[in-house]
Structure formats: C-alpha cells, structure tokens
Amino acid sequence: MEKKINGKNIGQKSKSWMRLDNAAKIYPAAKNRNWTALFRISAEFTEKIDVAALEEAQKNVLTRFPHYAQRLKKGLFWYYLEQNDGMPAVTEDVGNPCVRMNLCENKRFMFRVRYYDKRIAVEIFHVLADGTGGLCFLKTLAAEYLKIRYGADIPRGNGILDCTEPPKKSDIEDAYLKYARKTTNSRTEKKAYYIKGTDEPIDVVHITTGIIPVEDVLEKAKCTGVTLNEYLTAVMIAVIDKMQREEKKGKFLRGLKPIKINVPVDLRKFYDTNTLRNFALFVNPGIDPRYGEYSFEEILKIVHCYMGLEATEKMLNAKFSANVNNEKLKLLRITPLFIKNAVMKMLYIVWGDRQTSTTISNLGRVELPEEMAKYVTRMDFILGPLLKNRDVCAALSYNGTLYLNFTRTIAEPTLEREFFRYLVKQGIHVKIESNQTY
Amino acid sequence: MSYCVNCGVELAKGEKKCPLCDTEVINPRSPYESSASRPYPERLEKISKKIDKKYFALLAGVILLIPIGLTMLCDIIATHGITWSIYVAGAGIVIFVAAILPFYFKKYYTVRFLAANGAAILLYLKFIEKNADGNWFLPIGLPITVVVTVITTAVITLIKKKRPPLFVSTAIILLSAGIMCVCIDIIIKVASGRSAVPIWSSYVMFSCLFVSILALILEKRKRLKEEIKRRLFF
Numbered sequence: 001m002e003k004k005i006n007g008k009n010i011g012q013k014s015k016s017w018m019r020l021d022n023a024a025k026i027y028p029a030a031k032n033r034n035w036t037a038l039f040r041i042s043a044e045f046t047e048k049i050d051v052a053a054l055e056e057a058q059k060n061v062l063t064r065f066p067h068y069a070q071r072l073k074k075g076l077f078w079y080y081l082e083q084n085d086g087m088p089a090v091t092e093d094v095g096n097p098c099v100r101m102n103l104c105e106n107k108r109f110m111f112r113v114r115y116y117d118k119r120i121a122v123e124i125f126h127v128l129a130d131g132t133g134g135l136c137f138l139k140t141l142a143a144e145y146l147k148i149r150y151g152a153d154i155p156r157g158n159g160i161l162d163c164t165e166p167p168k169k170s171d172i173e174d175a176y177l178k179y180a181r182k183t184t185n186s187r188t189e190k191k192a193y194y195i196k197g198t199d200e201p202i203d204v205v206h207i208t209t210g211i212i213p214v215e216d217v218l219e220k221a222k223c224t225g226v227t228l229n230e231y232l233t234a235v236m237i238a239v240i241d242k243m244q245r246e247e248k249k250g251k252f253l254r255g256l257k258p259i260k261i262n263v264p265v266d267l268r269k270f271y272d273t274n275t276l277r278n279f280a281l282f283v284n285p286g287i288d289p290r291y292g293e294y295s296f297e298e299i300l301k302i303v304h305c306y307m308g309l310e311a312t313e314k315m316l317n318a319k320f321s322a323n324v325n326n327e328k329l330k331l332l333r334i335t336p337l338f339i340k341n342a343v344m345k346m347l348y349i350v351w352g353d354r355q356t357s358t359t360i361s362n363l364g365r366v367e368l369p370e371e372m373a374k375y376v377t378r379m380d381f382i383l384g385p386l387l388k389n390r391d392v393c394a395a396l397s398y399n400g401t402l403y404l405n406f407t408r409t410i411a412e413p414t415l416e417r418e419f420f421r422y423l424v425k426q427g428i429h430v431k432i433e434s435n436q437t438y
Numbered sequence: 439m440s441y442c443v444n445c446g447v448e449l450a451k452g453e454k455k456c457p458l459c460d461t462e463v464i465n466p467r468s469p470y471e472s473s474a475s476r477p478y479p480e481r482l483e484k485i486s487k488k489i490d491k492k493y494f495a496l497l498a499g500v501i502l503l504i505p506i507g508l509t510m511l512c513d514i515i516a517t518h519g520i521t522w523s524i525y526v527a528g529a530g531i532v533i534f535v536a537a538i539l540p541f542y543f544k545k546y547y548t549v550r551f552l553a554a555n556g557a558a559i560l561l562y563l564k565f566i567e568k569n570a571d572g573n574w575f576l577p578i579g580l581p582i583t584v585v586v587t588v589i590t591t592a593v594i595t596l597i598k599k600k601r602p603p604l605f606v607s608t609a610i611i612l613l614s615a616g617i618m619c620v621c622i623d624i625i626i627k628v629a630s631g632r633s634a635v636p637i638w639s640s641y642v643m644f645s646c647l648f649v650s651i652l653a654l655i656l657e658k659r660k661r662l663k664e665e666i667k668r669r670l671f672f
Binding site (some may be wrong): 033034092093094095096097099100116117202203206207208210345348389413416417420421424425430431432433435436437438 | 442448449450452453475485
C-alpha cells in the first residue's frame with residue numbers, strides 16, 4: 001500500500017527512464033521554437049475514421065511501445081526520456097502537417113496521432129524513432145484500429161506487433177551502441193548547394209504529393225541498371241544541377257557548389273536487431289558541377305557506384321562508430337548539458353543539413369497482410385521540413401503505387417516542379433495533389 | 439481527369455490550379471469541383487509567436503553580467519581591489535530591476551515594478567552618498583526619486599487603465615513631464631537654500647502646456663487629425 005505524506009505518494013514506484021539513442025542526441029539540442037525534427041506516416045482506410053476506436057487502439061499500442069510513452073527531460077549532462085503516464089489526445093488533422101511540435105503541449109508526448117476523413121496519421125519527433133520504427137508503430141496502430149473497429153483478425157509479424165505481448169527489451173535497444181566498432185571514418189564533407197527561396201511564415205508547410213505507378217519507375221530504373229531509389233536520387237541531382245546552373249547563369253563555373261542528396265539507409269538490414277528506435281544512417285551521393293555538365297546517364301552511374309561503395313555495412317559502421325566513440329569521450333560526457341546544447345546547436349546550424357542539397361528518404365515497399373490490406377487503400381510518408389534544406393522529399397510505395405511527398409517551407413515549388421516534369425518527360429505518369437488552399 | 443498544360447501532370451480533382459506552376463485548370467469536360475475532397479483539411483495549426491520571456495530575461499541577465507564582470511576585473515587588476523567598479527555593479531542591479539525583472543513575471547504589475555525600481559534607485563543613491571561621504575541624499579536624491587517614481591507610476595497607470603486616445607495620452611505625458619520638471623526645480627532650490635520659485639522649469643512647463651493644449655485641440659478636430667495621420671504614417 002502507498003503511504004501519503006503531505007499529500008504526496010511515498011513508496012510510489014519511481015518512473016522508468018531511458019537514455020537517448022546515439023542519433024537522437026542531436027535533435028533536442030537542434031530544435032527551436034519554430035522547428036522540431038519530425039516525420040509523418042499515414043494510412044488511408046476505406047471508411048471514415050471512428051475516433052473512439054482510434055483512441056482505444058492508441059491506448060493498446062502504447063502498452064506495446066512503451067518508448068513512445070515518454071517525455072523529454074534534462075539531466076545535468078544529457079537529455080533523457082522519462083516515462084510519461086496518461087494518454088495523448090487523438091486530434092483532428094491540420095492543413096500544415098509536420099509543423100513544429102511544442103513539447104510542452106500534448107501532455108508532453110513526443111508524437112501525435114491525427115485523423116482526417118479516412119486517414120490516420122502519426123507525426124513523430126525523431127528522438128523516438130526513425131522511419132522504419134515509425135512505420136512499425138503506425139502499422140500496429142492501424143491493425144489495432146481495424147481489430148477494434150471491424151473485429152478484423154490481423155496476423156502479427158512483418159512489422160505489426162502483438163499488443164497483448166509485453167514489450168521486449170530488444171525493441172528499445174540502442175543498436176548504434178551495440179554494433180559500433182573501434183575503427184571510424186571521417187564524416188566531414190564539403191558544403192553543398194542548397195535551394196534558396198522566399199521564406200514562408202513559420203506555420204506554413206507546403207505538401208505536394210506525386211502519385212506514380214511504381215511499375216513505370218521500376219521499369220525505367222531497371223532499363224538503366226539501377227534501383228528505384230538510385231533512379232529517383234539521380235533525377236533529383238539532375239534537377240538541382242539544372243536549378244543551380246540557371247541560378248548562377250553568367251557566373252564562373254567555379255562558383256558552382258557540389259550537389260549532394262541525403263539518402264537515409266536503414267541499418268537494420270545489416271544487423272540482427274529489432275530495435276524500434278533510431279537505427280539509420282545516411283549517404284550523400286552527388287556530383288561536383290564545377291567539373292562540367294553531366295548527362296543523366298553519368299549521374300546514374302555516379303549514384304549507383306557511390307551507393308555501392310558507401311551504403312555498405314563496413315562504411316556505414318565506420319561512420320556511426322565515429323558518432324558513438326565521440327559520445328563515449330569522457331570529456332564530452334562530463335561537460336554540462338547547457339554547454340553541449342549550445343555547441344551541438346551551433347554545429348547543427350553550421351553543418352547539420354548544409355552538407356546536402358536536399359533529402360530523399362524512401363521507406364521502400366510497404367507490405368500489409370491481406371486481412372489488413374483490404375481496408376487500407378493508401379499510405380504516405382512525409383518528412384518534416386529541415387532547418388536549411390527547405391524542400392525535402394519522402395517516398396514509399398504501397399499497393400503498386402509510389403507516393404512521393406515533397407515538404408517545402410519556401411514559396412517557390414521549383415524543385416518538385418522540375419522533378420515531376422522530368423519524370424513526365426521520361427514517359428512516367430504522375431498525378432499531383434497538394435495541401436494548397438483556394 | 440485534368441492535366442496541367444505546362445507540367446504534363448495529372449491533377450487531383452480538388453486542385454483548382456496546378457500546385458507546381460500555378461496554372462489554372464480549364465477543362466470544360468471536367469471543371470474544378472470545389473466540393474471535391476481535399477487531401478488535407480483547411481484548419482491550420484497556429485504557432486504562437488510569443489517570445490519566451492523567461493529565456494529572454496535569463497539571456498539579458500547573462501549579457502548584463504558581462505560588462506559588470508569585465509569592469510570589476512579591470513578594477514581588481516588596476517587597483518588590487520574593488521573600488522569604482524562597485525558603482526557599475528550597482529547600476530547593473532538597477533538596470534536589472536527596471537528592465538529585466540518584469541520579464542520573469544507573466545504580467546506587468548505597473549505599481550509594484552515601478553515601486554521596486556524606485557526603491558532600487560534610492561538604495562543605489564544612498565550607497566553612493568555613503569561611499570562618497572556626501573550629504574545630498576535626503577534633501578535632493580530621495581525627494582526627486584520619489585517625485586519621478588510617483589508621477590511616472592500615476593501616468594502609466596492612468597494611460598493603461600483609461601486607454602485615452604493618442605493625442606490625449608500625449609497631452610497627459612507632456613503635462614506630467616512639465617510638472618516633474620517644476621517639482622525637481624523646487625526641490626533643488628529648497629535644498630540649496632534659495633526661494634522655492636521655479637524659474638527654468640517654468641519655460642519647460644509652459645512649452646509642455648502649450649503642446650498639450652494643441653494636442654487636445656487636435657483630438658477634437660477629427661479631419662485635421664486624419665490629415666496628420668495620413669501624412670505622417672510610417
């Protein structure tokens with residue numbers, strides 16, 4: 001029994017806590033009043049969303065994903081996550097998704113579940129998980145929702161967890177720490193060209209979605225001997241190259257900056273881990289336009305070879321091991337958080353997303369069991385805007401369709417316009433929808 | 439289904455213009471349907487543009503500490519002790535109470551903050567007098583500080599509560615400034631043993647009075663007021 005002294009529960013079980021994983025450490029420091037590193041995954045159903053069922057589903061899912069029921073707290077030396085009791089509100093969706101998350105709102109939860117018409121969306125602060133972890137959360141939430149709403153019996157597995165099972169320790173392990181080795185590789189890179197434009201007010205986020213038959217793009221990619229992701233990356237590079245050359249028309253070639261695309265790579269495929277937290281790294285394929293004009297075939301070859309060299313276990317391990325080893329430095333560990341915060345914030349502003357021109361994050365092909373797929377008509381993946389890269393792209397394919405979402409916080413849609421026009425010129429059918437209002 | 443004539447992309451039914459190039463969709467066979475379902479609702483999440491006042495206060499406090507610390511360091515290096523730099527520190531405390539302290543609170547409590555400001559100034563003046571062996575605090579320092587604090591508090595409270603029009607507020611401020619000058623003049627004269635007839639302050643008072651009357655007349659003349667507003671807007 002709990003004793004009470006001065007109205008406080010004494011003997012109450014203390015709240016559990018956990019450390020931030022290696023990749024998550026930068027995000028609390030880098031966030032500011034107007035920006036939080038977010039991403040969003042959504043699923044569209046055949047019928048209108050039943051809010052009560054969704055709330056119930058969220059409750060069930062949180063018992064299986066305890067690392068989502070956390071709040072961000074400041075320690076003397078590091079940020080940490082502390083168990084957050086209660087339940088976040090399921091809210092109606094908004095026209096500006098992924099707009100910054102105020103960590104003091106929503107009962108201090110770092111994710112939000114939103115619904116609109118037939119769609120359920122989760123927006124997650126990167127401190128909690130990466131895209132793959134987030135997708136697992138949404139898939140499980142959708143499965144629970146269907147179970148409650150329609151009594152559907154969804155087989156668990158393949159990224160859909162059983163909410164009746166207790167949470168596993170391996171779900172929340174810091175896989176970076178577990179798999180880091182001693183040998184490291186330098187992470188310094190040249191600053192890249194970034195897309196400039198007219199700043200929009202802080203609460204404006206433009207979303208432009210390209211809906212493309214995945215077969216069309218796959219066929220093009222296969223013809224050129226590259227993967228779908230490499231093909232999209234090459235198109236992005238070609239488009240940004242054109243944009244930079246037009247912007248700097250009449251100027252010397254040496255004024256041109258490298259064009260690099262940030263391509264996140266899921267590290268789970270290299271290691272035996274089921275972690276649902278962050279476990280991804282990035283590679284930055286690109287070209288240096290100062291050396292001359294590149295044909296699309298050349299860019300394809302560069303991207304393909306670069307990915308072959310860099311997106312390997314050895315190279316990626318050396319990269320994330322450098323981060324982990326830095327984290328282990330005694331001097332860094334005993335430096336107070338407010339100093340670390342200031343330094344990390346500065347580093348993120350100076351280097352964070354300045355090394356790349358934009359991001360293209362592809363979650364790949366999302367597969368759902370047949371019992372679930374008959375209810376789910378569409379899925380989307382949206383990246384929150386970045387600090388410097390103001391126009392970013394996220395993709396996933398579901399049910400034979402590729403959904404490419406551009407998120408933009410500048411007024412000019414030049415990147416997506418050129419990107420989709422390029423695909424159309426290649427004979428690929430593109431359907432566009434957006435969040436613009438009339 | 440409609441296609442953008444510029445971009446060649448198919449546009450979703452709810453799109454009135456191409457999101458990529460802003461070209462309007464003109465398709466007589468499939469006109470724009472405002473009722474077509476949109477992928478996102480119209481409601482936007484608003485971000486409050488409020489400044490984090492406590493953070494600002496903390497930052498301003500730290501910035502204020504820099505010159506204080508530097509002057510103290512110079513003082514210690516030059517005189518091997520803290521002598522003149524204590525005045526800088528005192529002034530720093532007064533600035534803190536006057537300009538930074540209110541940011542720690544949710545609301546600006548006019549009377550309390552201005553009273554605290556007056557008290558900080560009085561303590562600072564008393565400290566200077568004591569340190570410099572003077573005899574001016576009671577006859578000059580105290581009454582001037584009290585008069586200035588009381589009149590400022592009264593004017594701010596009146597304007598905040600009654601919210602008079604711009605020209606009336608201007609008249610109130612100018613008149614109170616004139617009265618303040620007269621009071622200061624009288625206090626200085628009495629302290630120096632002369633007759634309490636205000637001389638220099640009467641020029642200030644009359645000027646303020648003249649401009650105040652002008653402002654009050656302007657407040658009544660709506661068309662003239664409008665004309666001035668139109669020409670002086672920025």
